[in-house]
Amino acid sequence: MKSIKTAHLVMILLTFIAVEMALYLTFLYAPTEKIMGDVQRIFYFHVSAAWASFLAFFFVFIASIAFLRTGKAHWDRLAASAAEIGILFISIVLLTGPLWAKPVWGVYWTWDARLTTSLVLWLIYIAYLMVRSYTTDAERGAKFAAVFGIIGFIDVPVVYMSIRWWRTLHPAPVIAGGEGSGLAPEMLHTLLFNLFAFSSLLITLLILSYRISTLEQRVQALKHHS
Template structure:
């Protein structure tokens, strides 16, 4: 865990250096574009987190094992945190460049729906508590909610809004130093996600152990 923490700190420092010093200033958007790296980092973590929820929920429904339920819940909480940061950083980026904090274009709308869906999942899972039947219902809901994730990416390519397409068909491409900076940020955010996930899972396991001790003491 110490090694992971050290690597995370180093990668975050490297990401900050690359974003503010190493990466060149974008010709059209200027320095405000530097928030792009952190924005894309949050998008990446949210994608990984919600994909983890999807897989863990399927495994929970299949096996009924608590560890998968814990993984889904823990990853969903982190995913909601990072998709919130995605919306915030995207709005900060959009205002000086496009003159608006938000528009209801297809990609932003599907992102907002994704945010709402996983908040609803967390509410459902919180209400479920130790009720296995309700926990399974929440897992089914999270699997359905996951359908919106690919729609976020597809929508940007079907109908262009203010959000730029960087990769894939229709993408504007990215300069090499910018790409390196973004990859470093992806690494930093991934390591941060792993640390947060491990700690959140540990917290849930401690809660389970305390609950078990209380039940035995009664």
């Protein structure tokens, strides 16, 4: 527990510095995009949040497998924490996306493969949290959640591919955003640093959430004792 506390403090400090620098890079260092203007700056947060959410869901997947194999409760707590943080980041993706899409594409939403997959992903992990909290027997709930967490993660690329094939064979009327191809070096630096800052934020929040759930569990155990 002590070592987690130290790691957490280090991560908080690192994240604080990284986020400040990311803000500087995003708003001052990165050049303004020629066609889209300042609104394009949302891209750095949008992509980074998407990356952080995938990373979080990958943690859910790994922790779920580890939990089913070992039966150790701390894996379950890690999976649950990662799912919560993952939903937070995917929600940021779903909120920043339309803000960027409206001025650029002219619509808040289009049923493109990436957008639809993000939404399905959000639904899957909300269901994941519901499975856990709706199961009356906590131990079984943990197992159900682990099973669902594994299927959900394997499902993500399949969902993406299926929608992609569906749409490419049946083209959508609106443009698919094709950035990344000609990214200016300053933009690339900013993006890469934002990816780092968001990952570090993810780890910090994950440790925080994990520590809280560990404390909750100890309180529960103490209640049962008295």
